[in-house]
Amino acid sequence: MKDRLDEMTIALRAAREFTDGAVVNLGYGMPGLCANAIPEGRTVFFQSENGMLGYGSLATDAEKDYEMINASDQPVTPLPGMCFFDSAASFDMIRGGHIDIVVLGAYQVSEDGDLANWGRPGRPATGMGGGMDLAAGAKKTIVTMLHTTKTGEPRIVRKCTYPLTARRCVRLIVTDLAVIEVTGEGLVLREIAPGWTLPEVQGLTDARLTPSENLKEIEL
Amino acid sequence: MVLNKIFRNCNEAVADIPDGATIMVGGFGSFGGLPINLITALADQGAKNLTVIANMGGVGFELSQRIKPGGYQDLGILFEGGQVRKFIGSVPALGGMPPNSPLEQLYNEGKVEIETVPQGTLAERIRCGAGGLGGFYTPVGVGTVVAEGKEKKVIDGKEYILELPLTADFALIKAHKADKLGNLVYRKTARCFNPVMATAARTTIAEVDEVVATGELDPEVVVTPHVYVHRIVEVRR
Numbered sequence: 001m002k003d004r005l006d007e008m009t010i011a012l013r014a015a016r017e018f019t020d021g022a023v024v025n026l027g028y029g030m031p032g033l034c035a036n037a038i039p040e041g042r043t044v045f046f047q048s049e050n051g052m053l054g055y056g057s058l059a060t061d062a063e064k065d066y067e068m069i070n071a072s073d074q075p076v077t078p079l080p081g082m083c084f085f086d087s088a089a090s091f092d093m094i095r096g097g098h099i100d101i102v103v104l105g106a107y108q109v110s111e112d113g114d115l116a117n118w119g120r121p122g123r124p125a126t127g128m129g130g131g132m133d134l135a136a137g138a139k140k141t142i143v144t145m146l147h148t149t150k151t152g153e154p155r156i157v158r159k160c161t162y163p164l165t166a167r168r169c170v171r172l173i174v175t176d177l178a179v180i181e182v183t184g185e186g187l188v189l190r191e192i193a194p195g196w197t198l199p200e201v202q203g204l205t206d207a208r209l210t211p212s213e214n215l216k217e218i219e220l
Numbered sequence: 221m222v223l224n225k226i227f228r229n230c231n232e233a234v235a236d237i238p239d240g241a242t243i244m245v246g247g248f249g250s251f252g253g254l255p256i257n258l259i260t261a262l263a264d265q266g267a268k269n270l271t272v273i274a275n276m277g278g279v280g281f282e283l284s285q286r287i288k289p290g291g292y293q294d295l296g297i298l299f300e301g302g303q304v305r306k307f308i309g310s311v312p313a314l315g316g317m318p319p320n321s322p323l324e325q326l327y328n329e330g331k332v333e334i335e336t337v338p339q340g341t342l343a344e345r346i347r348c349g350a351g352g353l354g355g356f357y358t359p360v361g362v363g364t365v366v367a368e369g370k371e372k373k374v375i376d377g378k379e380y381i382l383e384l385p386l387t388a389d390f391a392l393i394k395a396h397k398a399d400k401l402g403n404l405v406y407r408k409t410a411r412c413f414n415p416v417m418a419t420a421a422r423t424t425i426a427e428v429d430e431v432v433a434t435g436e437l438d439p440e441v442v443v444t445p446h447v448y449v450h451r452i453v454e455v456r457r
Contacts, residue, residue, distance in 0.1 A: 028316070029316060048409070049339060049340075050248040050249075050252075050253075050409050050412045051409055051411050051412050052408075052409050065408070066251040066252050067251075067252040067253070067407050067408045067409060067410040068252070068408040068409055069248075069249075069251060069252050069409055071248070073249045073250060073251060073287070084406070084408055084409060084411050085411070086343075086411050086412065086413070086414070086415040086416050086443070087248075087275075087339070087340075087342075087343040087412050087413045087416055088343040088344060088346070088347045088416045090340075090343075091339065091340030091343050091344065094340055095340055095358070095359070095360065118315065119315075120315065122319075123313070123315060123319060123324075124327070124328075125277075125312045125313040125319075125323065125324040125327045125328070125334060126311070126312070126313050126314065126315040127276075127309065127310050127311040127312050127313070127336045128310060128311075128336065128338055128339075128366075129310050129311045129338075129339050130310065130338070130339040130340060131338075132338040132340075132341075132360050132361055132364065132366065133338050133339060133340035133341070133360045136359050136360045136361075136362070137340075137359075137360070163364065163365055164363060164364045164365075165364065166360075166362075166363065166364065167362070167363040167364075
């Protein structure tokens with residue numbers, strides 16, 4: 001078995017997309033690791049849908065305050081200039097186009113950029129949380145996820161079979177094997193995990209991947 | 221307006237909640253902003269057939285031990301007691317947890333109804349109810365199951381769906397401090413859904429860390445004006 005990237009490396013690669021001064025929301029699960037992965041020298045303002053803008057890294061055990069948590073229920077640390085607001089104001093911010101980048105987890109992404117990230121077979125009671133609002137309102141949606149399911153099924157598909165979060169919203173997919181751009185006219189493979197080949201990654205992907213002219217190894 | 225809003229304890233503050241009531245419960249997830257002492261008082265009180273509007277359905281004590289050593293109570297206690305007929309919220313159950321939260325178990329047994337609402341849409345439906353509006357058009361949920369059966373409208377070339385207001389008989393909320401009139405301030409992310417829900421119920425009951433004298437809260441920092449708050453219980457942290 002070849003090595004795949006671990007979750008922290010995926011988060012580090014996704015966080016390289018954060019431009020200086022960007023307002024960024026991190027979704028439930030793996031995306032939360034991006035709070036500890038900001039590229040050196042850049043300022044990023046993290047927004048959390050429970051009503052917080054400008055928080056810092058994830059809190060250590062000694063720093064934990066359960067009245068200062070991100071939307072994944074993880075305690076985070078304060079930064080100068082941070083502010084708090086209620087849920088309605090938070091989603092005005094989200095729907096109104098004031099979030100530059102959202103990083104979300106996914107069960108499936110389609111070649112058109114459709115996102116399915118909240119419901120799966122056998123679990124009819126799970127909910128979408130703020131995912132639909134974020135996918136509809138953020139200027140750019142990045143997905144971080146494992147390239148395949150636990151049983152090896154592709155998650156990057158021609159058409160989503162799981163319930164949709166939003167249509168045509170994903171712009172970039174970062175997995176443990178690849179960085180893939182959603183162009184609106186198919187998927188372009190931009191970067192590939194060290195030691196992996198295009199045919200190998202294509203073999204684990206249901207949708208067709210077009211290699212970029214500048215296809216390269218994922219670097220951090 | 222009621223002038224004496226201070227209740228001695230949570231049990232007295234929730235004593236008259238009747239069977240069949242619609243109840244908003246503030247907070248976000250399992251910690252930070254959940255009015256847990258009012259929730260457990262309602263569990264003791266035993267009202268049945270409730271409709272509960274809250275962001276998350278809670279995990280219940282058993283699953284909570286996977287999240288935090290020693291475990292904790294959350295909204296799950298109301299489902300465990302079979303008190304709820306219908307849940308309206310954005311995360312009835314967490315996909316990352318085993319499928320045996322009290323709400324998910326009851327749902328799978330056909331014993332409770334669930335209306336799943338995108339989180340921002342939930343907040344805005346409550347704000348509409350609070351503000352006397354008849355609904356709003358939102359792009360959130362277009363092209364998904366959320367849009368099924370809802371009026372659709374194209375405005376300036378963009379698709380929207382109509383969402384309707386939510387109100388409640390009671391709101392159980394958590395704030396940091398209240399003055400004796402009921403003006404409220406919050407602490408950090410424990411604000412979340414609390415100020416929104418406080419405005420949308422006929423009777424709003426606030427669990428607070430501290431009650432201070434009227435005049436002690438800076439009017440510039442009051443988040444919830446006292447007109448929305450009907451009962452106050454101090455539960456020291």
